[in-house]
Amino acid sequence: MFSGGGSATDKLVVISWNQNVLYPAGIPAEKITFKPTLRLPTGWKYGTPLPVENASGDEVAFQPAALMRLVDSPVVAGEYYRAVDITPAGEPIHHEIDLVADSAAALEMPPEMQKGLTKMVAESGMLFGARHYRDYHFLLTLSDHVAHFGLEHHECDDSRTGERSLLTPDGRRGVADLLGHEFVHSWNGKFRRPADLSTPDYEAPMRDDLLWVYEGLTSYWGPLLAARSGMWTAEQYREDLASTAADMGPGGPGRTWRPLQDTADAVPGERFGGRGWGNWERGADYYPEGDLIWLEVDTIIRTQSQGQKSLEDFARSFYGGPNNGPELKTYTFDDLVGALQAVVPYDWAAYFHGRLTSTSAEAPVGGIEAGGWKVEYTDKPPEGRGGGRFGGGLNAVYSLGLRLGGDGAVQESLVGGPAYSAGILPGMRVVAVNDRAYTSELVHDALKAGTKNTEPIRFLVVNDDYYKTCTVDYHGGERYPHLGREEGKPDLLDDIAKPLAGKNEAEPAGHEH
Ligand SMILES: [Zn+2]
Numbered sequence: 001m002f003s004g005g006g007s008a009t010d011k012l013v014v015i016s017w018n019q020n021v022l023y024p025a026g027i028p029a030e031k032i033t034f035k036p037t038l039r040l041p042t043g044w045k046y047g048t049p050l051p052v053e054n055a056s057g058d059e060v061a062f063q064p065a066a067l068m069r070l071v072d073s074p075v076v077a078g079e080y081y082r083a084v085d086i087t088p089a090g091e092p093i094h095h096e097i098d099l100v101a102d103s104a105a106a107l108e109m110p111p112e113m114q115k116g117l118t119k120m121v122a123e124s125g126m127l128f129g130a131r132h133y134r135d136y137h138f139l140l141t142l143s144d145h146v147a148h149f150g151l152e153h154h155e156c157d158d159s160r161t162g163e164r165s166l167l168t169p170d171g172r173r174g175v176a177d178l179l180g181h182e183f184v185h186s187w188n189g190k191f192r193r194p195a196d197l198s199t200p201d202y203e204a205p206m207r208d209d210l211l212w213v214y215e216g217l218t219s220y221w222g223p224l225l226a227a228r229s230g231m232w233t234a235e236q237y238r239e240d241l242a243s244t245a246a247d248m249g250p251g252g253p254g255r256t257w258r259p260l261q262d263t264a265d266a267v268p269g270e271r272f273g274g275r276g277w278g279n280w281e282r283g284a285d286y287y288p289e290g291d292l293i294w295l296e297v298d299t300i301i302r303t304q305s306q307g308q309k310s311l312e313d314f315a316r317s318f319y320g321g322p323n324n325g326p327e328l329k330t331y332t333f334d335d336l337v338g339a340l341q342a343v344v345p346y347d348w349a350a351y352f353h354g355r356l357t358s359t360s361a362e363a364p365v366g367g368i369e370a371g372g373w374k375v376e377y378t379d380k381p382p383e384g385r386g387g388g389r390f391g392g393g394l395n396a397v398y399s400l401g402l403r404l405g406g407d408g409a410v411q412e413s414l415v416g417g418p419a420y421s422a423g424i425l426p427g428m429r430v431v432a433v434n435d436r437a438y439t440s441e442l443v444h445d446a447l448k449a450g451t452k453n454t455e456p457i458r459f460l461v462v463n464d465d466y467y468k469t470c471t472v473d474y475h476g477g478e479r480y481p482h483l484g485r486e487e488g489k490p491d492l493l494d495d496i497a498k499p500l501a502g503k504n505e506a507e508p509a510g511h512e513h
Contacts, residue, residue: 003074003158005147012078012100014141014158018071018202028200029068036070037061038077046077047098049137049155069326071202072153072190076100076139082107084114086138088122093323094135095121097179101142102163109166116176119229119499124183126500127221129316132191134325138179142166150178152185154326176231177240181222187319188221189214195330211264212356213336216290220298221315223291227497234497238483239382241295241368241493244288245375246481249363251397253415254280260289261356276426280415293355295367297340299492300351303370304344312500313343368483371493376484379477394440398479399447400457400472404430408438410461422470424461431467432460444478451477 003016015038023032038060040046050073051063065073078100087095097117099107117138125131137156142163150159159178165171194210208214227237248255264286298311318339321329337348355364365375377398393411394404401417404410408430413420424430433442434457446457456473485491 002147002149002151005149007146009102009143009145011080011102012076012141012143012146014100014139014146014160015075015077016071016158017074021067021070023067025203026201029071029202030066030200032067033064034067034070035062035064038075040077041079044077044079045081046075047081047083047096047100047137047139048075049073049133049135049153050075051134072326073155074139074153074158076141076158080104080107082109084109084117086114086117086121088118088125091121091125093131093133095138096135097138097140099140099142099166102145106142106163106166110172113166113172113175113231116229116231117179119501120176120180120183120225120231122501123225123228123499124187127225127312127315128187128319130320131186131323132319132321132325132327133186133323136183136186138183140175140179150182152182152189154186154190157182157185173226173232173236176226176229177223180225180229181218184218184221184225187315188218191327192319192329192331195332198328198330205268208264208267209261210333210336211267212260212286212290212293215284215287217294219287219291220294224497228499230499234494236383237497238373238493241291242375242481242483243382244291245363245365245368246377246398248285248289248292249361249365249375251414252279252282252285252363253361253417254282255285255363256359256361258282259357259359260286276411276413277415279412289364292364292367293352295496296355296364296370297348297351297367298496299367299370300346301340301344302492304346309343310496314340317342368493369486370489371496372486372489372491373483373493374486376482377479378482379479380482381478381480382482394443396443396447396478398481399476400443400474404438404440404443406440418472418474419459419470422459422472423468424459424470424472425463428461428463430459430461432458434458435460447474447478450475 007014021034040058042058046060050065053061053063076098080101080103082099084097086097099109101107133155135155139156139158141160142165144163146160148160150157157179159182161175161178165175194214196207197210197214199206223232223237223240226232227234263282263284301309301311340348368375393406396402397412397414400419401414402419402424403412410424410426410428413425430438432438434446436442450457456471459470459472461468461470
């Protein structure tokens with residue numbers, strides 16, 4: 001999937017070399033050298049981390065590269081292309097974002113986003129204290145006609161999003177999160193990689209029991225880079241955490257039968273969601289639940305060390321060392337535990353085993369609580385993702401246990417929730433609410449009215465071509481997750497979301513609070 005999806009339009013292309021090379025079997029991908037050349041449509045420009053040997057006319061000859069490096073270095077090219085330098089002042093290594101889009105207008109990334117990305121690069125340097133690449137290219141494809149995802153590489157990412165993503169605040173907020181995540185992978189995933197995920201060629205199967213580190217820790221640091229670089233506010237960061245905690249708690253009843261470790265182990269045999277049973281299957285929960293677990297690890301370090309240490313100390317030791325260009329240093333579970341132990345003595349192995357094997361109905365919100373906050377539900381829809389209204393659809397996950405598409409199609413019905421118990425299930429479509437043709441507004445009206453009356457809400461649903469009425473006896477009103485301040489506890493979350501750069505100016509000796 002991912003780069004196997006749509007990758008070209010009339011105006012642009014993303015070239016993934018693995019789809020274009022033939023190579024001999026049985027030789028490690030490090031030991032096969034390619035000398036790639038590329039001929040582009042007249043006038044097109046391109047971006048890639050691959051060093052260029054020479055370019056003339058529409059033909060580009062790249063320097064020889066090992067198959068492993070080639071496959072790790074896609075190219076974006078297009079008629080509408082723009083490269084923006086985002087190297088922070090004083091940073092010796094070049095960073096840029098290469099934009100290709102289906103229109104010239106879509107390339108108009110505002111100056112504040114350039115500033116934010118430059119700060120993100122600076123913050124990554126503060127976090128890890130080292131880089132392991134020659135230079136870094138954010139490759140961003142802006143098109144409504146290609147597959148949308150983010151994919152990590154060592155010296156670039158391959159992120160693809162809607163054509164007008166850079167033109168709205170919501171779009172830019174999403175891009176900041178996506179780019180932060182893929183960027184972190186240069187350290188956590190490409191430089192340091194679980195030993196059994198590191199294979200000598202593309203035929204050997206990978207084993208993925210440590211994806212809760214590879215993706216989970218990246219899911220913790222990605223949004224933090226967005227917040228620390230000012231592209232997210234502290235409140236947006238908290239709202240995101242609240243949504244994650246709710247998704248993993250009441251929004252994910254599958255956690256009562258499926259431990260987190262199993263969601264990582266099952267990846268080779270699994271497609272990601274899409275059938276409407278995600279809350280019971282859990283899909284790729286090692287991403288969002290990893291976010292909560294690593295926040296908890298960070299707060300444990302801060303608490304155990306009386307504020308002398310943080311997860312940054314682990315980052316600098318585990319991902320540090322000299323920059324020899326793109327290099328791979330593998331690790332095991334024991335290496336990880338040892339590195340944490342060196343930061344702060346704690347029974348890390350027991351902690352992780354507990355989190356990875358738990359079938360508790362409760363999400364691991366210890367990090368949020370140690371951070372001075374708690375998950376609360378109010379009738380105020382959250383900003384951004386998980387909002388009350390999206391594309392005409394309905395998000396009533398934490399009230400009715402129901403999410404509907406704009407056409408009333410049941411996208412999610414929480415197993416054991418009020419809608420589920422009334423017989424409303426994925427594959428069905430809601431056609432009427434209290435005897436009137438379905439709109440999401442009607443459901444919101446009924447939820448509000450339900451707090452003051454004792455009438456159940458009647459949903460007329462169609463299942464294939466059979467109609468039935470389901471009555472949902474629910475009177476709790478609208479409910480959306482937020483974080484509320486736990487008075488009396490220090491606000492560690494606020495401290496965690498602050499830029500590291502500012503802290504070091506204030507405290508030249510390091511973070512000693
Ligand atoms: Zn990732």
